[in-house]
Amino acid sequence: MFYFLRHIQRSAVRILNSHTVEPVKCLQQVKHVHTGQNCMKTWNLGKLNHVALVTPDLDKSAALYRDVLKGKVSSKQALPEHGVTVVFVQLGEAKIELLQPLGENSPVQSFLNKNKSGGMHHICIEVDDIQEAIKDFKKNKIRILSEEPKIGAHGKPVVFLHPKDCDGVLIEIEQA
Amino acid sequence: MFYFLRHIQRSAVRILNSHTVEPVKCLQQVKHVHTGQNCMKTWNLGKLNHVALVTPDLDKSAALYRDVLKGKVSSKQALPEHGVTVVFVQLGEAKIELLQPLGENSPVQSFLNKNKSGGMHHICIEVDDIQEAIKDFKKNKIRILSEEPKIGAHGKPVVFLHPKDCDGVLIEIEQA
Numbered sequence: 449m450f451y452f453l454r455h456i457q458r459s460a461v462r463i464l465n466s467h468t469v470e471p472v473k474c475l476q477q478v479k480h481v482h483t484g485q486n487c488m489k490t491w492n493l494g495k496l497n498h499v500a501l502v503t504p505d506l507d508k509s510a511a512l513y514r515d516v517l518k519g520k521v522s523s524k525q526a527l528p529e530h531g532v533t534v535v536f537v538q539l540g541e542a543k544i545e546l547l548q549p550l551g552e553n554s555p556v557q558s559f560l561n562k563n564k565s566g567g568m569h570h571i572c573i574e575v576d577d578i579q580e581a582i583k584d585f586k587k588n589k590i591r592i593l594s595e596e597p598k599i600g601a602h603g604k605p606v607v608f609l610h611p612k613d614c615d616g617v618l619i620e621i622e623q624a
Numbered sequence: 625m626f627y628f629l630r631h632i633q634r635s636a637v638r639i640l641n642s643h644t645v646e647p648v649k650c651l652q653q654v655k656h657v658h659t660g661q662n663c664m665k666t667w668n669l670g671k672l673n674h675v676a677l678v679t680p681d682l683d684k685s686a687a688l689y690r691d692v693l694k695g696k697v698s699s700k701q702a703l704p705e706h707g708v709t710v711v712f713v714q715l716g717e718a719k720i721e722l723l724q725p726l727g728e729n730s731p732v733q734s735f736l737n738k739n740k741s742g743g744m745h746h747i748c749i750e751v752d753d754i755q756e757a758i759k760d761f762k763k764n765k766i767r768i769l770s771e772e773p774k775i776g777a778h779g780k781p782v783v784f785l786h787p788k789d790c791d792g793v794l795i796e797i798e799q800a
Binding site for chain 2: 489491492493494495496499501503504505508509512515516517518519539540541542543544563565566567568571573584585588590611612614615616617619
């Protein structure tokens, strides 16, 4: 009786094991059809986090989005470690970030020198595993503007992809 | 007894009426604090609908967002009435729209002439009443690129705001 029960238990474990592996494989295959890859996905792209606009006059831009466009506009926040002063405009689950150079070596000053009236600077998209995403970017010869992720304006690791490898668009990738 | 009940009923209606008006006023006042206006709001800004990127090679750009960035990427759609071929990349509730000029008079050809590698073209934000929004834009001296709303790529009325009045950024406003 004991042997019979143990036999059933072992068979059940074998059946369970065979079934817990298979459905996962199938789910992954379905999930990956659109990527053109075969079960190699180790990270996922998330939502559009923000669009960053650079402006020569942050107060004027904030007034446009607050008083004319009637958006939910934050107060100004100086981020000296990022070389910008920023105002956030919440638009559903995404944001516009209005950036004005701050300090001597602001990363957005050269953009403003070329675009005196301001303009669209970059987009930021979330990923669920930035380290795995970086491995894939490197495999695909997408240049990354820093060796390692840095801590971005939201306190999370970020990297920037080279615009020359992204059809002229500066893309920030942020750990969700 | 009947008179008494009717009296109570009439009093209740008066109380209800006085209370159904008041809370709405208060809600509006709270809602409008950030606009600097006083209960004059007749429309609301909604979510960021999309960021439009113009590319010289739509297949290559679609492959970047699908195969490298692992996004949910649509098939190509020719929109000859808008002078573009478009691919949509869904990123949460917002989208990236990859645009390539189509036909002789594409509205994005001059952008591509100036930005050979492609780049960020415009952002699109939703409103719940585009006609009321347009009245406010005009009051605030924001130039609109067409006299009346046109039907956009999503089959809904849209207008574009002049980038010179929006700190160098082309803003599309779409009826939600």
